Amino acid sequence: MKDDAYAIDRDRLQECARQIADAGRELGARGWTPATSSNFSMRLDADHAAVTISGRDKGRLGIDDIMVVDLAGRPIGTDARPSAETALHTQVYRRFAQAGAVLHTHSRTQTVASRLYAGAGAIRFEGWELQKAISGYTTHESVLDLPVFPNTQDMAELVDRVDAWLDAGRPLHGYLIDGHGIYTWGRDMGETKRHLEAFEFLLACELDLLQLRGKQA
């Protein structure tokens, strides 16, 4: 055990691990976490998060598949390897003081949409009632942009792209990574799941429209 490990609230960690495992089971059952893909996290306190261990089956998580990192992504109290994409989770907690959970999944809809809209750099949702499922959106008469960032194995590069979007003052509630999947977050696990479901639904609607109209993105 490293010293910092003693500062973690064990009850909070247990509760977050339970919520992460429950979310994984739910999302895995929907087919959104194929082949060990996806990763999940929850904020533990101002300086730490609970995150899934790399390579685990995210649809069958137990308490032991979740570990603690600090907001620089360093493991706390364990030699386990955190998600390969931990930097994207800790970035959310650093940039959004209110963020309490982050979900990353690889559904077919998310992945296909990411490829179709990569050239455009973003998908713009307009006129959909379900935009109101994203916190802060109160009407379908709004514009909701979901950026698509190029995929890379270099997490620092992705972190820079997300920082650049935010530093330009653009609202951000989630993003796609080309050929990869989606990231979204919220105040707690409930809000984060709602955001994920809303983006999945909105993406599916846009893909349906394209298909029905026989158009390119």
Ligand SMILES: CSCCC(=O)C(=O)COP(=O)(O)O
């Ligand atoms: C087999 S999926 C490739 C890695 C990935 O995109 C993912 O979401 C899971 O990575 P982790 O290290 O979090 O297991």
Ligand SMILES: [Zn+2]
């Ligand atoms: Zn992934």
